Amino acid sequence: MMSGTQVDQTMPDDSARAVLLAEYEALKAEQTSRIVLRDRLMYAALAALAxxxxxxxxxxxRPYLLLLLPxxxxxxxxxxxxxxxxxxxxxxYLGRHLAPSLVASTHRAEQVLTWESVHRCDPLRRLDKSMQLAVDLLMFAVPALLSVVLYWTADGxxxxxxxxxxxxxLVTLGFAARVIVAADLSARA
Incomplete structure (x- = not known):
């Protein structure tokens, strides 16, 4: 049977762990909804382009209609x-802050939330990230710039x-520069 002091000593850890797990679940739900939205934006961009x-x-x-695309x-x-x-x-955040907090709350040396870092160790990560950068620019910057150039070469x-x-x-070039600067093309995240 546990004494009152043992219960009191374990409760803060259990409460902290519960809060950390609730934070994890909320962040994963937000991350999932943002992934769904992000992926749908690709389809919206293709539809808008078409x-x-x-x-x-x-x-x-009416070449001025080209100026809608940028x-x-x-x-x-x-x-x-x-x-x-x-x-x-x-x-x-999950890998750098929440996972260490969960480990500390369990008083164990084992790692938690390892998926947050392990899946970034793919040997083809740099190639994948480079291709993603190319796709992002081809989807959002190149059509905008091409439509402006086509407008400039049109009659009237x-x-x-x-x-x-x-x-x-200029706005499109600024956007493209921001995307390129933010691209993480390192072999590991």
Missing amino acids: ATLALVVQATG LVCVVLGWTYFVNDQKISAIGR VRADLLVVSIAEA
């Missing part, structure tokens, strides 16, 4: 990028829309 191209091809004499690409791309950053931040470019198109090109 819809804009269909609109431009059908609307002869706006759509950057907005969807930024939302995709921010979600991807949060997904990674949650994973880093208006001065006011030329200014808009230059601004769109």
Whole structure:
């Protein structure tokens, strides 16, 4: 039978562990919902690209419609990028902060939440991350820049829309630079 002091000494650890596990479950749920949203944004970007191209091809004499695509690409791309950053931040937090706290709460030397780091040890990680960077740029930056260039080469470019198109090109290049800078192409996370 346990004495009152033993119960009192174990309760804080049990309470702390329960709080840490609840935090883990909440963060994993948020991470999962962000992954679903991020992945759906790729399909939304493809649909927007197809819809804009269909609109431009059908609307002869209205090259200004090309200027819709940079706006759509950057907005969807930024939302995709921010979600991807949060997904990674949650994973880093789980591995660097929550896992050590769980280990400390158990008073054992064994590791917990090892999936948060083990799955990043794939020998093809650098190749996968490089390909993901290329796909992100091909999905969100390249179509936006191509549509601006196509607008610039079209007949009947208006001065006011030329200014808009230059601004769109600069914003798109800024977005692309931010995605490239944030890309973690290291062999291990």
